[in-house]
Amino acid sequence: MNNKSLKILSVGFLISILVALSAFPTGDALSSGITGSTTSTVEANGCSCHGPEVTTSVSIELTLPENFTAGGTYTLTLNISGGPNDGVRGENYGGFFVTATHGILEPLENDTSVQKPFDKTHLTHTTEGNDYRGWNFSWTAPDRDDVIVTFTAYGNSVNGDGGASNADRWNSGSFDLMGVNAVAISDKHVELTTPQKMIYAFTILAVTLGVVVIGNRMVTNEQAFEEVLRDAWKAIYPWLTTTDHKYIGLLYISTGFIFLFIAGFLALLLRVQLFEADNDFMTDQEYNSTFTMHGTTMIFMAAMPIIFGFANYLVPLQIGARDLAFPRLNALSYWLLPTGGLLIYAGYFTGGAGDVGWTGYAPYSSGDTATKPGTDFWVAGQIMLGASSTLTAINFLTTILRMRAPGVTFMKMPLYTWSMFITVFLLLLSIPVFTVALILLMADRTFGTLYFDISAGGDAVLWQHLFWYFGHPEVYILILPAFGILSEVTSTFSRRPIFGYTSMVYAMASIGIISFVVYGHHMFTSGADPFFRFAVMLTTMLVGVPTGIKIFNWLATMTGGSIVTKTPMLFALGTILTFTIGGITGVILAMLPLDIALHDTYFVIGHLHYVAVGGVLFAFLAGVYYWYPKMIGKMLSEKLGLLHFTLSFISFNVAFYPMHHVGLAGMPRRYASYDSSLTELNQLISIGAFVFGIAQIILVYNLIYSFKYGEEAGDNPWDGWSLEWATSSPPPHNSFKEIPTLKLAEEAE
Amino acid sequence: MSMINDLIYFETPALWEDFGGTSGGYGGLVWQVFIWSLIVGLIVFVWMAYNLIYFRHKEGDPEHKDSLKAGVFPHERGDAKIELAWTIAPLILAIWLTFISLAPLDYLWDIPEEDDVDIVIEVTAVQWQWTFDFPNDYEVPEDFTKCGELNEAGVRQQNEITTYDCLELPHDSMVRFNINSNDVLHAFYIPEIGVKHDAVPNIETLVWIDTGQVDPGEYNLYCAEYCGESHSRMLANIYITEA
Numbered sequence: 007m008n009n010k011s012l013k014i015l016s017v018g019f020l021i022s023i024l025v026a027l028s029a030f031p032t033g034d035a036l037s038s039g040i041t042g043s044t045t046s047t048v049e050a051n052g053c054s055c056h057g058p059e060v061t062t063s064v065s066i067e068l069t070l071p072e073n074f075t076a077g078g079t080y081t082l083t084l085n086i087s088g089g090p091n092d093g094v095r096g097e098n099y100g101g102f103f104v105t106a107t108h109g110i111l112e113p114l115e116n117d118t119s120v121q122k123p124f125d126k127t128h129l130t131h132t133t134e135g136n137d138y139r140g141w142n143f144s145w146t147a148p149d150r151d152d153v154i155v156t157f158t159a160y161g162n163s164v165n166g167d168g169g170a171s172n173a174d175r176w177n178s179g180s181f182d183l184m185g186v187n188a189v190a191i192s193d194k195h196v197e198l199t200t201p202q203k204m205i206y207a208f209t210i211l212a213v214t215l216g217v218v219v220i221g222n223r224m225v226t227n228e229q230a231f232e233e234v235l236r237d238a239w240k241a242i243y244p245w246l247t248t249t250d251h252k253y254i255g256l257l258y259i260s261t262g263f264i265f266l267f268i269a270g271f272l273a274l275l276l277r278v279q280l281f282e283a284d285n286d287f288m289t290d291q292e293y294n295s296t297f298t299m300h301g302t303t304m305i306f307m308a309a310m311p312i313i314f315g316f317a318n319y320l321v322p323l324q325i326g327a328r329d330l331a332f333p334r335l336n337a338l339s340y341w342l343l344p345t346g347g348l349l350i351y352a353g354y355f356t357g358g359a360g361d362v363g364w365t366g367y368a369p370y371s372s373g374d375t376a377t378k379p380g381t382d383f384w385v386a387g388q389i390m391l392g393a394s395s396t397l398t399a400i401n402f403l404t405t406i407l408r409m410r411a412p413g414v415t416f417m418k419m420p421l422y423t424w425s426m427f428i429t430v431f432l433l434l435l436s437i438p439v440f441t442v443a444l445i446l447l448m449a450d451r452t453f454g455t456l457y458f459d460i461s462a463g464g465d466a467v468l469w470q471h472l473f474w475y476f477g478h479p480e481v482y483i484l485i486l487p488a489f490g491i492l493s494e495v496t497s498t499f500s501r502r503p504i505f506g507y508t509s510m511v512y513a514m515a516s517i518g519i520i521s522f523v524v525y526g527h528h529m530f531t532s533g534a535d536p537f538f539r540f541a542v543m544l545t546t547m548l549v550g551v552p553t554g555i556k557i558f559n560w561l562a563t564m565t566g567g568s569i570v571t572k573t574p575m576l577f578a579l580g581t582i583l584t585f586t587i588g589g590i591t592g593v594i595l596a597m598l599p600l601d602i603a604l605h606d607t608y609f610v611i612g613h614l615h616y617v618a619v620g621g622v623l624f625a626f627l628a629g630v631y632y633w634y635p636k637m638i639g640k641m642l643s644e645k646l647g648l649l650h651f652t653l654s655f656i657s658f659n660v661a662f663y664p665m666h667h668v669g670l671a672g673m674p675r676r677y678a679s680y681d682s683s684l685t686e687l688n689q690l691i692s693i694g695a696f697v698f699g700i701a702q703i704i705l706v707y708n709l710i711y712s713f714k715y716g717e718e719a720g721d722n723p724w725d726g727w728s729l730e731w732a733t734s735s736p737p738p739h740n741s742f743k744e745i746p747t748l749k750l751a752e753e754a755e
Numbered sequence: 756m757s758m759i760n761d762l763i764y765f766e767t768p769a770l771w772e773d774f775g776g777t778s779g780g781y782g783g784l785v786w787q788v789f790i791w792s793l794i795v796g797l798i799v800f801v802w803m804a805y806n807l808i809y810f811r812h813k814e815g816d817p818e819h820k821d822s823l824k825a826g827v828f829p830h831e832r833g834d835a836k837i838e839l840a841w842t843i844a845p846l847i848l849a850i851w852l853t854f855i856s857l858a859p860l861d862y863l864w865d866i867p868e869e870d871d872v873d874i875v876i877e878v879t880a881v882q883w884q885w886t887f888d889f890p891n892d893y894e895v896p897e898d899f900t901k902c903g904e905l906n907e908a909g910v911r912q913q914n915e916i917t918t919y920d921c922l923e924l925p926h927d928s929m930v931r932f933n934i935n936s937n938d939v940l941h942a943f944y945i946p947e948i949g950v951k952h953d954a955v956p957n958i959e960t961l962v963w964i965d966t967g968q969v970d971p972g973e974y975n976l977y978c979a980e981y982c983g984e985s986h987s988r989m990l991a992n993i994y995i996t997e998a
Contacts, residue, residue: 090884165884165919173881173883173884173919290984290985290986290987290988291984293987294981294983294984294986361983361984362981363981367939367940367980367981369938369939369940369956370939370940370981370982370983373938373939375882375938375939375983375984376983413828418828460938460956460957463957464957465957466936466939466940466955466956466957466958467955467958497823497829498823500810501812501818501819501822501823502819502821502822502823502832503821503823503829503830503831503832504829504832505832505833506832506833506834506838507831507832507833508831508833509833509838509842531942531951531952531953531979532953532955533952533953533955533958533960536864540860543853543856544853547849547850547852547853548846548849550845550848550849551842551845551846551849554795554841554842554845555838555841555842555845557799558841559838561799561802561803561806562837563832564803564806564807564810565802565805565806565810566810567806567810567819568810568811568812568813568816568819569806569807569810569811569812570812571807571811571812579803579807582799582803583799583800583803586795586796586799586800587796590792590795590796593792593849593852594788594792597784597788597852597856598856598860599774599784599856599859599860599863600771600784600785600788602863602949602950602951602952603768603770603771603946603949603950603951605951605979606942606944606951606979606980607946607979663762664761664762667761667762667765667766670765670766670767670768671766671946672768672944672946672947672975672977674944674977674978674979674987675979675981676981676986676987677977677986677987678987679987679988681975686757686758686761687758687761687762690758721825722825725822725823725824725825726823726825727823727824727825727826727827727828727829728825729825729826731825731826732825732826746826748826748827748828749826749827749828750827750828751821751824751827751828751829751830752830
């Protein structure tokens with residue numbers, strides 16, 4: 007079988023699993039008991055008694071004799087506990103369903119709370135019997151006593167509102183009763199759990215692919231098995247052991263983009279769920295895990311690594327250094343990223359990844375209702391990523407402070423390096439706070455401490471202060487490097503120096519300072535002190551000032567220039583437009599009286615994606631098109647670039663603009679369902695999102711295609727000024743043959 | 756087409772229409788925010804379009820005298836007056852928008868005392884249910900038929916002062932909600948009116964509404980703060996009935 011059809015086969019295999027899983031019907035429960043046609047679905051697939059999922063908070067207890075003799079009659083008692091209204095008897099509070107593999111179940115004489123539906127063998131509650139949490143009934147043993155009888159019981163703990171409600175909880179239990187002469191068979195056939203199945207399937211897939219790839223090599227190159235492995239090892243080894251900032255930079259960027267595609271795929275799953283108002287594509291818990299992983303991955307495993315990747319590659323080149331100050335520390339920072347990422351994703355194999363949102367608000371995240379151990383994996387992985395970021399921040403700070411080449415004084419640094427300098431400063435001051443908060447959370451979850459425990463008098467708002475003290479500077483940590491790229495690209499492609507270099511630096515520095523005193527605007531509805539809320543509203547409005555300066559300076563750079571509209575510039579122009587919209591909605595959200603209605607709705611989702619995708623991602627795509635020739639030595643295809651930009655820009659706006667409307671209409675974020683009047687807009691958003699996702703495949707194709715067939719780039723394809731354009735493309739092993747000196751235009755003439 | 760309509764017009768919450776009569780309509784807070792957003796957006800858009808039309812690179816354009824060279828820090832370019840102008844203008848705008856937010860904020864945060872409102876309702880949020888407790892001496896109007904159980908005659912009747920996931924309120928009255936949570940964070944959110952407040956364990960938070968701001972009818976109450984598995988099903992119906 008050749009490689010291509012194997013790929014198709016494996017994709018088909020996965021799709022068929024997904025289809026099979028989604029087509030699994032379950033029975034529903036009724037206040038009058040489970041009778042008639044519902045019975046067979048409940049028997050075959052289990053109950054979805056008032057809610058789709060089993061909860062362990064309800065426990066089922068069936069009182070059985072020690073063993074049975076043939077033909078004997080026994081009275082059995084079924085009790086349920088847990089769930090709403092635990093321990094009380096009341097109108098419509100419970101229900102059950104019980105079957106036995108052998109023998110005959112019968113209601114007790116004159117008992118009106120238990121019924122045996124006509125033509126059926128199981129017992130269930132009557133309308134009258136749904137006021138109880140315990141029932142008695144009789145069971146007559148079969149004619150033989152050498153068998154093991156299995157009773158299957160479902161118990162439903164209902165809140166008493168007379169119908170299916172979100173507060174209702176149910177569980178099932180299986181109970182074995184041995185006949186006096188039965189022999190226990192201990193090696194019962196064990197069903198594989200889903201994660202086990204996944205691991206086996208992926209192992210088989212990986213082994214098969216490995217055999218095909220290695221076999222293909224052996225045949226086509228006529229190599230021995232060991233030689234193929236040795237060649238592969240030789241190719242991988244330098245990447246595993248490198249401390250070179252350029253290699254680590256590329257590792258960071260490619261890891262970031264891989265995670266970007268994974269998280270993008272998760273986003274599309276969310277949009278499938280939201281294609282219909284009340285969709286059952288995912289269960290609630292799956293939906294919650296998916297948006298948690300989408301947000302966490304995008305921020306910590308996609309955006310931050312891509313930023314660090316570019317910084318790794320470019321900052322030493324731009325300041326004329328041979329490497330970062332601590333190359334081995336740099337390698338450690340990188341390797342903590344895939345490790346932490348794998349740890350967070352391991353949650354998927356434990357019955358549900360973390361479901362606390364990327365913000366992980368306690369007391370939910372510290373309580374029992376968050377997925378376990380998925381959330382523990384989330385916390386542990388986040389601590390690793392936090393450590394990675396802290397080390398990186400120290401590394402870059404030292405490098406930029408101590409290793410600048412002659413001539414590269416502070417006010418002669420390229421704006422991209424300036425943006426990274428301020429970014430790592432913010433990072434060093436903010437992320438340790440988050441890491442400490444995570445450690446407290448881990449202690450609460452694992453060691454039984456009570457930092458966030460509300461029943462012990464803990465402050466339910468504490469986490470928000472700790473998180474947003476980091477979380478808001480984090481937003482600027484993402485956008486400042488994007489500003490740096492925009493400054494470089496607009497200047498280069500206008501063929502003029504940047505307008506107002508000094509005010510650009512001061513604008514970035516003041517954004518950095520203000521970012522530490524605005525975080526309270528994430529807590530406008532939290533019940534914090536009104537003066538605190540008003541103060542952060544004012545400071546938040548002030549962020550608009552330096553941001554405005556930057557936007558106007560970019561536009562002024564173009565005025566009087568000679569604008570070349572190559573792909574990097576197209577993305578930069580697109581970024582300025584979309585980021586302006588994101589900035590405006592940001593100011594609207596900062597206005598306290600309006601934010602009270604808008605907080606935690608899709609308006610916020612629209613705003614943050616205009617800033618994070620329309621601002622950060624688009625700027626970094628501009629960066630990819632701008633610096634790919636420097637990193638690889640080949641030009642990216644302009645035709646594909648234009649197509650990529652056009653499709654991305656249009657579908658981005660189709661996907662994210664309507665979110666503002668949906669938000670104003672009142673759709674809260676993190677909802678797996680919505681009011682059916684918003685169906686049309688949500689479908690438009692989903693379609694936009696899918697086109698946007700597909701458009702990114704053009705980028706991947708362009709990267710691969712141009713790697714093979716692209717034009718040679720030369721040292722300075724775009725006529726940039728900073729020092730990276732003064733070395734070869736790609737730069738030599740030590741980046742510079744000799745440390746360069748940055749000249750001044752006034753002196754050079 | 757309705758979708759194009761949906762994309763052009765904004766549905767705004769009822770509260771925004773006048774913010775207690777001080778900031779409504781033309782010239783009001785929402786109107787000003789909208790107009791200023793439009794102005795700032797248009798400045799950026801028009802300026803960029805102007806740049807792209809008049810300053811495009813053409814074949815044979817002469818290189819500008821301060822054009823960029825690799826390894827050479829370029830000439831300083833800028834104009835202190837202009838840069839100062841677009842620092843001060845956004846600063847004034849930011850302060851102005853903060854200033855006009857004060858009156859609506861005062862209206863929102865001036866929560867009436869329990870004696871000054873028509874009804875005080877104790878709201879308790881738990882995973883994933885809303886409980887509404889009317890005062891003990893509250894007499895449920897006889898024509899409240901949305902939230903109770905069926906009586907013997909088969910007519911739905913609210914004769915209890917506690918209701919779950921359902922709340923019926925008289926039109927044209929001041930209602931104050933004392934909000935509590937028994938487990939995690941939740942948020943009390945009525946989109947059509949435009950009020951929202953977190954339900955915080957161990958802290959009682961307050962929201963008040965004037966049911967006269969909206970027409971009688973059925974409204975949604977959402978939990979807006981993520982609270983776990985069934986967060987998206989933690990809804991309640993609010994009926995505002997002409998009493």
